[in-house]
Amino acid sequence: MTDAAALIAEMGLRARNAASLLARTPSTDKAAALRAAAATIRARSADILAANAQDMARGAANGLSPAMLDRLKLDPARLEGIAAGLESVAALPDPVGETIDEIERPNGLVLRRVRVPLGVVGIIYESRPNVTADAGALSLMSGNAAILRGGSEAIESSRAIHAALIEGLRAAGLPEDAIQLVPTTDRAAVGAMLKAAGLIDIIVPRGGKSLVARVQEEARVPVLAHLDGINHVYVDAAADPDKAVAIALNAKMRRTGVCGAMETLLIDRAYPDPAPILAGLAEARCELRGTAEIRTIEPRALPADEEDWDTEYLDGICSVALVDGVEDAMAHIARHGSHHTDSIVTEDSATAERFLAEVDSAIVMWNASTQFADGGEFGLGAEIGISTGRLHARGPVALEGLTTYKWQVRGTGQTRP
């Protein structure tokens, strides 16, 4: 066994032990730990900001891009956001112990499906120090032990925040092993986590595409993730023009770097007035890449090539094409989409219902911006990630997605004939 494998095995065993206790820890204790952690973060804000300053200095010296440095940076407002986030997770309804359904069989057996935690959640992330708090909090509140592996860029910040989580666990009398931070930044630890089947029940990668791709490629443990968000807005012939302009603009430009951003705009050839939609985007400094037809409508558009339809820009760029109705739009989405979030703009409810039923994505929308693809916006209170996988949990995943169920069977001495 390599050093990394031995480390993860040892952490995994401690996590499993903690998990069996967490599975029966009352909500009030889990919430108390998170509130105490929030208080500790506030009390230690100077220390945490100093730790973050070390990361920032090292990052700048190592030539991190301005975007990466911004992701890494903590300030008093961001730190207060982290503390408040812990408190808001503490206030969420606890899914553990919830009865999903119950039936009585003719022989008198009563069968109940009850939610239980998954067990041990492994979170692998990059430079955002807030993930340490968010992922630890969601895992704890859903009764799971967490093994956190943060990126080397943010390691001092992550350690300082993790220490506050440990204080919270201590204050609530919960085991410190409930939320463990991998002490090494050695990349081999990631590989060991991905192979720790039996010790880690699910891996959640939080970060850029190369991280997610590596995790999906190497993992022997189930992975909850999305690789791409190649999201479409389809403007149908029967779309309301004001909604079409507003939704296309918001879906693309509200924030261009989020996974719920629109990447491709499809407009029905029968839609009467596509020009204002394209002009709205162009005027918001969105680079349009379109077909020849699109470029006659909006001369600022550049030509699109085949790759554009399969590209997640995560930037102020949008591919645009005309299609022949909802059927053609759905065919384009089936060919080029990534099963994340796709939206139709139309006033025709039959067309909308067809789109909602037939587009095979985790999230399908009607007359709404794809930027709503977010656990907070879905009323889940938070999210550990968005899944485009088909099993277990899809779309934004929060507490319920970190649980499974067991069957409880209550009898009065029944034997099977």
Next chain:
Amino acid sequence: MTDAAALIAEMGLRARNAASLLARTPSTDKAAALRAAAATIRARSADILAANAQDMARGAANGLSPAMLDRLKLDPARLEGIAAGLESVAALPDPVGETIDEIERPNGLVLRRVRVPLGVVGIIYESRPNVTADAGALSLMSGNAAILRGGSEAIESSRAIHAALIEGLRAAGLPEDAIQLVPTTDRAAVGAMLKAAGLIDIIVPRGGKSLVARVQEEARVPVLAHLDGINHVYVDAAADPDKAVAIALNAKMRRTGVCGAMETLLIDRAYPDPAPILAGLAEARCELRGTAEIRTIEPRALPADEEDWDTEYLDGICSVALVDGVEDAMAHIARHGSHHTDSIVTEDSATAERFLAEVDSAIVMWNASTQFADGGEFGLGAEIGISTGRLHARGPVALEGLTTYKWQVRGTGQTRP
């Protein structure tokens, strides 16, 4: 690409296309296909039995064990059971399209989680020809395309039954690619299925432990299965003696080869009268393997060694030990169990509830025989398998376990602030 990989890729693409149609096929059409297939099986019973006779003759010549030949054998009664099974799956409620929950957000967005099929289900099985019909039927009724890979021993029987399924699909106007049988018995096809991520959404192995172990070891596609059923019955100090005797006997001896059979009996040291439980098993010709204490109570018991506690006998053998109350019993189960089915016999409801809450198995029971661990007995109408995994579906899995969900978001033009 190897021949096997190319074959599975080509079948997988056809399955994906069929799946996108099946996802929106009405229940009535799916049920009609299954009823037509049942009628075809009855009409062609002579042909199917003749095909089975070929398998039986080859199996006998190849020296298959009597148990394997029995599993392989079809007769008119078993064939009628297969036809009736198709009809009973056709009568099950269709989970596809069901709304799991719906909420309205303060901004007016209406979010609905709706059940959708998983997509493409791969079933890998051995010599039981009925799996061709059962697994094909459950996949179809839940809106999934199926790729069936039956064992070489039963290949003629499987082909004949598969042909009847195809007749059913044709009669209902559904694509023949909805239920495909891998034409080759080359074992490389199994390996190709296990690696067909993106084409096959879930693999269900049906067969012996070596098959399941290979599938779990090699698969890159998620697997729904159980490896072992090391199931426990714990007789508590406060057990009703009649229930204890009846449940222990039934849990072990009703059928010893099923995954829900008890393999280890744990008796509370404080239980007043263990002798009749052990005598009941011994008189039913169960070989008892016990600790020294057990052997003083029941002299017919043989000594158990350490391996016995971790052994799934699937035979008329039972390991037995005394424990110190429910805590000790749960510790034994945590150490040696396989997270399948464990039962407590007690009249003390507080002890029972503790066992139901804390034992980390897919199925936990109170005063009931572990032999009830079965989709039919759970009211699911059938089962594609029993899962001891933690994600997606646990315990007996039928139609609902073969679905996932999508989020449908209905708006009126909302954009995200």
